[in-house]
Amino acid sequence: MSDQPSAAVLIIGDEILSGRTQDTNLNVIARFLADLGVDLQEARTVGDGHDRIVEALDALRARYDYVITTGGIGPTHDDVTAEAVAAAFGVDLPFHPEALAILERRYDGDFNAARRRMARIPQGATLIRNPVSDAPGFQIDNVFVLAGVPQIMTAMLDDVRPRMRTGRVKVERAAVVSGAGEGLLAAPLEAAARARPDLSFGSYPRFAEGGWGVKLVVGGRDVAAVDAATRELLDLLREAGVPKAEVVDA
Amino acid sequence: MSDQPSAAVLIIGDEILSGRTQDTNLNVIARFLADLGVDLQEARTVGDGHDRIVEALDALRARYDYVITTGGIGPTHDDVTAEAVAAAFGVDLPFHPEALAILERRYDGDFNAARRRMARIPQGATLIRNPVSDAPGFQIDNVFVLAGVPQIMTAMLDDVRPRMRTGRVKVERAAVVSGAGEGLLAAPLEAAARARPDLSFGSYPRFAEGGWGVKLVVGGRDVAAVDAATRELLDLLREAGVPKAEVVDA
Numbered sequence: 001m002s003d004q005p006s007a008a009v010l011i012i013g014d015e016i017l018s019g020r021t022q023d024t025n026l027n028v029i030a031r032f033l034a035d036l037g038v039d040l041q042e043a044r045t046v047g048d049g050h051d052r053i054v055e056a057l058d059a060l061r062a063r064y065d066y067v068i069t070t071g072g073i074g075p076t077h078d079d080v081t082a083e084a085v086a087a088a089f090g091v092d093l094p095f096h097p098e099a100l101a102i103l104e105r106r107y108d109g110d111f112n113a114a115r116r117r118m119a120r121i122p123q124g125a126t127l128i129r130n131p132v133s134d135a136p137g138f139q140i141d142n143v144f145v146l147a148g149v150p151q152i153m154t155a156m157l158d159d160v161r162p163r164m165r166t167g168r169v170k171v172e173r174a175a176v177v178s179g180a181g182e183g184l185l186a187a188p189l190e191a192a193a194r195a196r197p198d199l200s201f202g203s204y205p206r207f208a209e210g211g212w213g214v215k216l217v218v219g220g221r222d223v224a225a226v227d228a229a230t231r232e233l234l235d236l237l238r239e240a241g242v243p244k245a246e247v248v249d250a
Numbered sequence: 251m252s253d254q255p256s257a258a259v260l261i262i263g264d265e266i267l268s269g270r271t272q273d274t275n276l277n278v279i280a281r282f283l284a285d286l287g288v289d290l291q292e293a294r295t296v297g298d299g300h301d302r303i304v305e306a307l308d309a310l311r312a313r314y315d316y317v318i319t320t321g322g323i324g325p326t327h328d329d330v331t332a333e334a335v336a337a338a339f340g341v342d343l344p345f346h347p348e349a350l351a352i353l354e355r356r357y358d359g360d361f362n363a364a365r366r367r368m369a370r371i372p373q374g375a376t377l378i379r380n381p382v383s384d385a386p387g388f389q390i391d392n393v394f395v396l397a398g399v400p401q402i403m404t405a406m407l408d409d410v411r412p413r414m415r416t417g418r419v420k421v422e423r424a425a426v427v428s429g430a431g432e433g434l435l436a437a438p439l440e441a442a443a444r445a446r447p448d449l450s451f452g453s454y455p456r457f458a459e460g461g462w463g464v465k466l467v468v469g470g471r472d473v474a475a476v477d478a479a480t481r482e483l484l485d486l487l488r489e490a491g492v493p494k495a496e497v498v499d500a
Contacts, residue, residue, distance in 0.1 A: 017290045018280060019282075027269055028269075043266075045294075076453035114437060202326075
């Protein structure tokens, strides 16, 4: 593991790939990891198929310090994530006593077979707390298995945070330019980037009120360097005759 | 290639993995492919790094009939997708005469080096029309390389559509249940699914007005079978004492 922890996200769900559902979990997790200084380097989306989940999970958990999965841990037959994770790790999927107790309390008197499924946890995993609907997620080794419903997934992150090694948080500053296309900003942007090879410089065109605008984003882990680089970029833009650049939150 | 064409999406952009931008392109492409009867089987998101793009692209283009990429084809130094695609295919990245002509017309008198970058197209690729801002995407073999800005990406799909082999479109019907958790629906849902192994049956809990609701989705390529299976599912739900299920658009 490098000093800066790395991570991947694995989104599991047919509904994302069919287009019926717009995923929002990746964005929530991306911001969660950014705040912890963990580098999110890749995300994958697969359907609710056992083999595809195992394959993607094995590729990601071998490569990154952490993997966060979302989806497929509910009570219905199409929820196959727990089985796939157990298969990937080569462990059994027994009923977890604490998970059984949690669910038994919630579904007092109505704790049927489908709901018991949600207490099957890969051997050796620890539970991740679900303050919304109780049915827990779990952590096994470097993999965090969370629910797919956004409200539940987000709430589970509170119990993931203290388990992660943190890194230096990346700081970003943005300069917004209106009334000039990316093509006019490219040269000063590249000049600024060459002067600071340790920082990242991105250009993001977008439709804005009154036409096209461009957001130039300077990023890095050293606040002073990022601030200095942003000032240098503004100077270079001015020298290049770019009408108006304004520094905003990235 | 099977009768039913398959596809993957590769989202390219640091801004998605940093959490600064919520991706919406995957959802648009997923619905586009669903309408064509093309099975979207996987999506990956990587940053604007040459090697990661090459690696993901090679994995996906070998496995699926089609790959659609978004992002990284603008004029600035952080746009490295064209170079990465050329490297993946082992071809040069020359200026494309038609792309040069298109861009020369657009940037009449202001066609600088950065804008010329957008006319570099992998050898052997054909251009994909961009009716929004002119700078073209391109197709090389089974890979379609589109812009990242949602408005441009969406407009480019019009020129992708006629190039794709289509399949049988998947039909989906949904039964929405209010006032009953997934755990109570799991048994009838699984019974319905077992009776129709050729169809897909999914369960999607969600917060709705007045509490939790569940959407049960039946899908397949044979409309009559999907409709029959949906009726069977409703009967099974009624028999199980589920308060009220209503058929809606999936």
